[in-house]
Amino acid sequence: MQNEVLSKFKNSNFYYINLKQLNKEKKVEKLPFTIRVLLENLLRNYDGKIVKKDHIDAILNWDPKNTEKIELPYFPSRVLMQDFTGVPAVVDLAALRDAALKLGVSPENVNPTVQTDLIIDHSVQIDYFGTSYSLAKNVEKEFERNKERYKVLKWAQQSFNNFRVIPPNNGICHQINLEYLSRPIKTSIIDGKTIAFPDTVIGTDSHTPMVNGIGVLSWGVGGIEAEAVMLGQPYYLSIPQVIGVHLLGELQPYTTTTDLVLSLTEFLRKYGVVEKFVEFLGDSIKTLSVPDRATISNMSPENGSTATYFPMDEKTAEYLVLTNREEDAKLMINYAKENLFFGENWDTINYTDILEFDLSKVKPVVAGPSRPHDKIFLTDLKEKFKEINPDKKKTGIFNNNEKVTIEDGSVVIAAITSCTNTSNPKVMIGAGLLAKKAVEKGLTTKPYVKTSLAPGSKVVTDYLQKCNLLPYLEALRFHVTAYGCTTCIGNSGPLPNEIEKAIDDNKLTVASVLSGNRNFEARIHNKVKTNFLASPILVVAYAIAGRIDIDFDKEPIGYDPNGEAVYLKDIWPTNEEIDKLLSTSLTKSDYEKEYKDIDKGDKHWNEIHINTSKTFEWDEKSTYIKKPPYFDNFSIDLEPPKDIKNARILLLLGDTVTTDHISPAGAIRADYPAGKYLLSKGVDVKDFNTYGSRRGNHEVMIRGTFGNVRVKNLMLKGKEGSFTIKYQENEEMFIYDAAMKYISEGTPLVVFAKKEYGSGSSRDWAAKGTKLLGIKAVIAESFERIHRSNLIGIGVLPLQFLPGDSYEKYCITGSEQIDILGIENIQPKKQLTIVAKKDDKTVEFPVIARLDTDIEVEYFINDGILPFVLRNIVKK
Structure with a gap:
């Protein structure tokens, strides 16, 4: 089957599965791009046993309205993990090796056969904030707490094949995947030939679809499913329906990609896209940068879809060149145009349904107080909070020897965090510009607000420094606190004792504002009942205002030292200001520098020493790592399930x-x-x-x-x-x-x-x-x-x-x-x-x-x- 559709690129040593060979009846051109990826995957892995002709026929004859209830054996080219899900996966594989040895099978038979990258990014907490030493002390604390966990990851790195660990303090797994790991078109040697094919990923974090923004089909799965794929099993999926979203218009001034993302999340959740693929189409795609697209794709789990896909195009190539992947850009353009993967000719594609979404109608919004798809227009937030909390309570406390008042609606956490937005230079530079203008107006953040800046990669810090915006963020106590997934995953760290006590004693309904993707109940902090997702620009604004129940159109965000009112509109950055800084501050050399030695680790990582062995040496005294009981009573013989x-x-x-x-x-x-x-x-x-x-x-x-x-x-x-x-x-x-x-x-x-x-x-x-x-x-x-x-x-x-x-x-x-x-x-x-x-x-x-x-x-x-x-x- 592969030989029938295998072709060679002109003037190249690369071969590829040529979808045009199957396009005699224009069937492939009618398929959504995501379905084409699945088709190529089946053709490349066809063996007549696991992947059969019936599978290929079913996907080639994809019916957008009534997809066949047939399961496809899908072979992703990579597995992505973060450490919260990666540690239990490694522990499971270690236990699996023990069980195999007990059954007389070599432990090395339990070994990843698919490239697996584990990025340690979920363990750092915000214990220290608002100072120049916050980052160093938080990292030091991270290693104190997690040394036992990191030992098992170091063991896995040395004991398993095809398994790479990127040490802590480098960034968030999805941003690293977007900026470094992903290649829209990969190559591999198969039967002596170098084959080019679309990169595909499954990940043990639900935001793995972020790289859909560069045309890499990916989605989140459970750690258990990922372990099976690592061990050579196909990932089985039913043929999905694909919803096309036709984008119209352009974003208006004073709206951000975050506003767009939260609006799209509500829009798609209302329509209902659970277990479906979403694919964007239309010329307005070209108005969105790759970071914009990635910000949208990141929120797939919040809108309910499996994947939220943008086809490859010139913008993808530009981004690959910017992020030091020039050869990948050339291969991607050649492959995509030659093999029906380039984003064009949408009018020939059959979708399950096509929705229209007008970018020009997006308005400033937040989402909350406990679900990411509950959109609230910024102008309505004050009244919305009154509905949540009609009877306002307040109390005076001493915080760091300063008397302050906190009340229902006080913002006690303001966090620029999460891959969703820190991967997008526009909103990060926007946050820095708003900070600059606020400082120049003499404004500051309220003393009871716990502020933090956790970039998704070190490149973010580089361009904020080049723009000379980091000092202004630091003046508002938004110092870099970590390179990892912090507040969004619930690692916001403790609030000051006086504030936690005031919340408990007075039963206050306080708020957090974060630039993340998750705000479920008790996730951010168990003392904070209302949590709102917002752009990094608004995170800084709310830290200055100090309360969530403010109408920015009518009320001042603060007062300058002379008592003059300052409104949000007075310090809001324009698109022209953001674009001017962006054009001069972000360069290919930044990505080259930060990713060159990313897998080497810092002094803390290199001080962790382990014993190398094919099976893991369990420590009975450990309260972090224990051998799981899943195989304690394992039998080769199956016992059929009973009522x-x-x-x-x-x-x-x-x-x-x-x-x-x-x-x-x-x-x-x-x-x-x-x-x-x-x-x-x-x-x-x-x-x-x-x-x-x-x-x-x-x-x-x-x-x-x-x-x-x-x-x-x-x-x-x-x-x-x-x-x-x-x-x-x-x-x-x-x-x-x-x-x-x-x-x-x-x-x-x-x-x-x-x-x-x-x-x-x-x-x-x-x-x-x-x-x-x-x-x-x-x-x-x-x-x-x-x-x-x-x-x-x-x-x-x-x-x-x-x-x-x-x-x-x-x-x-x-x-x-x-x-x-x-x-x-x-x-x-x-x-x-x-x-x-x-x-x-x-x-x-x-x-x-x-x-x-x-x-x-x-x-x-x-x-x-x-x-x-x-x-x-x-x-x-």
Whole structure:
């Protein structure tokens, strides 16, 4: 098959899969670009066994309205990881090596066969801020806390093939992927020929689609799925629908790409693009720079889509040249134009649907207070906050020996953070210019605001210094605090004690403003109830104003030393000012300098010494890294799944329960099970670190699952936190404690939920923790894609109500015993029966098993992906 469509570039040694060879009936030209990428992938990997002619025919004859329910074996060329998800993945592979050795198989058979890059960027916290030493001290603290975790990553780097680790203090994984790792067209030697093909990525972070902005098809998956791909398994997916978004017009002055992103997020979420690809088309694409496009693509998980794709074009080539990838730019242009991948001829393409979005109608916005797709026009934010908090409370405190007043609506965190916006020079320079104008007007930030600047790469600092804007940001206490994912992931660090005490004592509803992509409940800081996503420019503005409930059009942002009012419009930078600085400050040499030695690490990294061995040497005393129990009772022989009988309900949940609610994240409370466990192991509260940093220890993570202080288990009638009712005793207790009692009694567990269950970050511990709590099935009205896949990948059954059904319809209260019938002889999307028994009453209703494909059924039957992979390794 490959030889039939294999061609050679003129005047070149490169070969490629020539899609024009299949285009006799103009079928390929009618396909969206993302579908063409999948087609090329199938053709290149065709073997007649895993990839079959039926797969190629199905994708070549793609029906935009009714895509065939056939699963495609897809072979991404790279896997991307960050350390929060990377550490548990490495721990799993280390345990898999142990299990293979126990079964008489060489540990080296457990080895990545796909290039895997792990960027350590999620562990640094903002302990220090507002000073020139903030960065150095935060990095020092990071290594103090995480040395045990970094040892396992260094071991993996030396023990695994095709596995690269980029040490801490370099930037955010997605920005590094965009600026350095990604090549829109890659080359590889296959059967002695150098083959050029589109770069494709899956990543263990939901924002992996960011590089869709340079035409690299990518999306986020669970860590468990990524591990399988690393070990040579294909990633199976159903043929997706593709929604075309026709962009019109241009952004108006005083609107930013952040405003566009938040507006698009709401627009696409309302339309409904979950499990679909989104592809942009139209001439207005050319008005958007690659950083603009990447900012949009980054927010794929927030709008719900799998991928948000921009085809390759001249702008892509310009960006590659700027970022020191000139040869890649030449190859990309030649390949894309020759092989039907260049962004043009949209009128010939058939999409599932085409939406129109007018860039000229975008207005300044923020999103919040707890969901990234809840757009609020800037002019409406004051009234919106009044709706959230109608009765305003305030209190006076002494902060650093200065008497200040904080109140409902006070901004206590203002963070320029996250790959979403720090990858975009326009908004970063805009933030610096607003800071410059504010300082020149004599304005400053309020003393109770915790400020931070965490660039996504060191190139950002370079151009801010060249523009002479960094001193003005620092004058407003926006010093560089880290190069990593900080506030957006919940690593905002502690607030000053006086402020936290004032919030608690007065039950204040304070706010954070961040330039990130996530603002779910209790994610940013567990004392901060309202969190708003905004452009870096507005982050600086709100730090100066000191409160979220301000109407910038009518109220001054502050007063100069002479008492003169200063309005936001007085200091807002113009597009011309931003573009002038941008044209002189950002150069190819910046990227060359910062990425030349990125994998070498600093003195802290190089001081970490490890023993080299094929299997990992587990330290029984470690509270960070523990051997997981997944293979403790492993058998080569399969035991078919059985119906679930007499299960109890552990949680009854509402809409939009995110992975932040499910997976342990953020600070560890001393009075919760995970904190009690650490105290019992002799760990002081000050050394708890975060849940994210302890993802390599299942004992901590299982105790923290559903441990978010904002979890609303409706079995408890309004009480928030990690609690449930244990039956038969009818006793309230921690979820972990109840689950352990149920396990000791041999009682299976289930969870009921409503819409959008598992939205948010691609956290595999949201599924692993569910599994280890003894939960056999989750029954919800709808699932977010990645979490549904993660549940299947760990052996938990996702079940979906029929349209119009809910647990409320059947009067489920949480005290019922549950049978799930029909699991035997399970098939894709099989209809099962739930029997809910309470006292003398019984109710039955149908649900759909969200095992959508044959391979998902196989994973479930095998009790998860890793047991499936191990059985295959042993068979070979």
